[in-house]
Amino acid sequence: MTTSKITKKSKTPASTIGAPAQHNQSSRKGKKAWRKNVDIEDVEDTLEDIRGEERLFGTALHERKNEDLFVVDKQGDDKVRKSLRKFSKTLLTSHRILSQRSAVPAVLSRPSSSSNKKKPGSVSYAEKERLLKLGKKNRRGPLNSAVDHDQVGEGSALMEVTEAVKESGKYNVWDADDVEENKSKFKAPNTPHPRQQITIPAVQTPHLGTSYNPPVEAHSELLRSAHSIEERRVKEQETSEEFKSRIMSARREAGAVDGGVEGMLVDKPGEQDEAELDAEGEPIVKKMPARKTKQQRRKAEKQRVEKRALAARALRRKLLASVDSVKTFRKEAEKTLSAREQAEALRRARQQEQLRKGLAGQRLGKHIVKEGELDVQLGEDLSESLRGLKTEGNLFRDRFTSMQHRALIEPRVPVLPKKRRGKTKEVEKYAWKRFE
Numbered sequence: 001m002t003t004s005k006i007t008k009k010s011k012t013p014a015s016t017i018g019a020p021a022q023h024n025q026s027s028r029k030g031k032k033a034w035r036k037n038v039d040i041e042d043v044e045d046t047l048e049d050i051r052g053e054e055r056l057f058g059t060a061l062h063e064r065k066n067e068d069l070f071v072v073d074k075q076g077d078d079k080v081r082k083s084l085r086k087f088s089k090t091l092l093t094s095h096r097i098l099s100q101r102s103a104v105p106a107v108l109s110r111p112s113s114s115s116n117k118k119k120p121g122s123v124s125y126a127e128k129e130r131l132l133k134l135g136k137k138n139r140r141g142p143l144n145s146a147v148d149h150d151q152v153g154e155g156s157a158l159m160e161v162t163e164a165v166k167e168s169g170k171y172n173v174w175d176a177d178d179v180e181e182n183k184s185k186f187k188a189p190n191t192p193h194p195r196q197q198i199t200i201p202a203v204q205t206p207h208l209g210t211s212y213n214p215p216v217e218a219h220s221e222l223l224r225s226a227h228s229i230e231e232r233r234v235k236e237q238e239t240s241e242e243f244k245s246r247i248m249s250a251r252r253e254a255g256a257v258d259g260g261v262e263g264m265l266v267d268k269p270g271e272q273d274e275a276e277l278d279a280e281g282e283p284i285v286k287k288m289p290a291r292k293t294k295q296q297r298r299k300a301e302k303q304r305v306e307k308r309a310l311a312a313r314a315l316r317r318k319l320l321a322s323v324d325s326v327k328t329f330r331k332e333a334e335k336t337l338s339a340r341e342q343a344e345a346l347r348r349a350r351q352q353e354q355l356r357k358g359l360a361g362q363r364l365g366k367h368i369v370k371e372g373e374l375d376v377q378l379g380e381d382l383s384e385s386l387r388g389l390k391t392e393g394n395l396f397r398d399r400f401t402s403m404q405h406r407a408l409i410e411p412r413v414p415v416l417p418k419k420r421r422g423k424t425k426e427v428e429k430y431a432w433k434r435f436e
Contacts, residue, residue: 054103054104055102055103055104056102056103057103058103058104193407194355194359194407195406195407195408197352197355197356198355198356198357198358198359198405198406198407199356199357200356200357200358200405200406202402202406203402204402207222209221209222209223209376210222210375210376212382212383212384212385212386212389213382213383213384213385214382219379219382222374222376223376223378225374226374226376229374358405358406359404359405359406359407359411360372360405364410364411367410367411367412367413368411369404369405369411370401370404370411372397372398372401372405373397375392375393377392
C-alpha cells in the first residue's frame with residue numbers, strides 16, 4: 001500500500017482593500033483565467049485615495065481650483081498656533097477616529113415629507129411641457145382637441161419668441177442716461193499739453209526788413225540772417241553728399257577686381273599667400289601646441305587659486321578701508337545729487353522758456369518742426385511804392401507753419417507719391433490673327 005503525499009495549495013494574499021486577489025496563480029493557460037485574474041491593485045489604490053479626499057474635503061483635490069487649495073499669507077496670524085491641536089496622551093485613537101466627520105452628506109433612507117422638496121423621480125409640469133416641445137409629441141388642448149406643435153404660439157420650442165423680443169422696448173440706444181452708464185470708466189493721465197505753455201500769437205509781426213520800403217539797417221540784418229540760413233543748408237547738403245560719395249568709393253574699391261561686381265567683397269589674388277609669409281619671405285609653418293602634462297595642469301590650477309585668493313584679499317582690504325570713509329562718501333553723494341537736481345531744474349527751465357517761444361526747430365519724436373521759409377528781397381528788387389509791389393509768399397503755408405509752431409497740429413513729413421518701380425511691358429497685338 002502506497003501513500004501519496006498531498007500538497008496543500010497555498011492561498012493567495014488578500015487585497016489591501018478587502019477584495020480577493022487571485023492573480024498570483026502559477027498557471028494561466030486559459031482565456032478565462034486571464035480575464036478573471038487581472039491585477040488592478042494600483043487602480044484600486046488610486047480610487048481609494050480619491051474616495052478618501054472626497055470624504056475629507058467633499059470633492060477630489062484635482063477637480064478643485066488652485067485658489068481653493070493655496071493661499072499666500074502676507075501678514076501672518078498669531079492665533080494659528082493656538083488653534084492647532086496639541087498631542088494628548090489621554091485621547092484614545094478610537095475616539096479620534098470616531099470624531100472625524102466626512103464632508104460628503106449622508107444618504108437619506110427615506111424621502112423627506114417637506115412640501116418644498118420634490119419627490120425623487122417626479123417631473124414637474126414645466127419640465128414635462130419642455131420635453132414634449134422637444135419631442136414634438138401630439139398634445140391635447142381644451143375639449144380634448146389636438147394642438148399642432150408647428151403652429152406659431154402653440155407651444156413649439158422652435159417657434160417661440162426669443163428673449164430679445166421679450167425685452168424689446170425697455171432699452172433705448174440713444175438715451176443719454178443709458179449711454180453714460182455703459183461708458184467705460186477710465187482716468188485720463190494728467191499730462192500737460194505743450195500748447196498750454198506756448199505764448200506766441202497766431203499771426204506774428206513780420207520783420208521790419210520785409211517791408212516794401214524798409215530801413216537800411218533792418219534790410220541788411222534780414223539779408224544776413226537769410227544768408228546764414230542758406231549757408232547752413234548748403235553745408236549740410238555738402239556733408240551728406242560727401243558721406244555718400246565716400247560710401248560709394250569704398251564699394252567700388254571693394255569690388256574693383258576682375259570678375260567682381262560693384263559692392264561685392266571679393267578676395268584679391270595674392271593676399272592670402274602674402275599673409276602666410278614672414279618678414280624674410282619664408283613661409284610660416286604653424287605648429288600645434290603641445291599637450292600639457294598633469295604636473296603643468298596642477299601648477300596652472302594652483303596659480304589660478306592663488307590669484308583668486310590675492311584678489312579676494314585685496315577686495316576685502318579695500319572694503320575695510322572704505323568703512324572709515326563712509327561719511328565722506330555720503331557727503332560727496334549728496335553734493336553730486338544736489339548738483340544733478342540743479343542741472344535738471346536749469347534744463348527744465350531752459351526747455352520751458354524755449355517752449356514758450358514755440359516749437360520751431362525742435363524735435364518731436366522722429367520729426368523736426370520746420371522754422372518756416374524766410375521771404376526777403378534784394379535791394380534792386382524793392383519797389384519803394386505800393387503801385388509796383390508784387391505779391392509774394394504763401395498764406396496757407398504761413399498758417400500751416402504757425403499751427404505747427406503752436407502745437408495745434410502734429411509735424412508730418414510730406415508723403416510724396418512713389419514712382420512705379422516695375423517697367424511696363426509693351427506687347428503688340430495683331431487684330432488679323434484673332435478670329436471670332
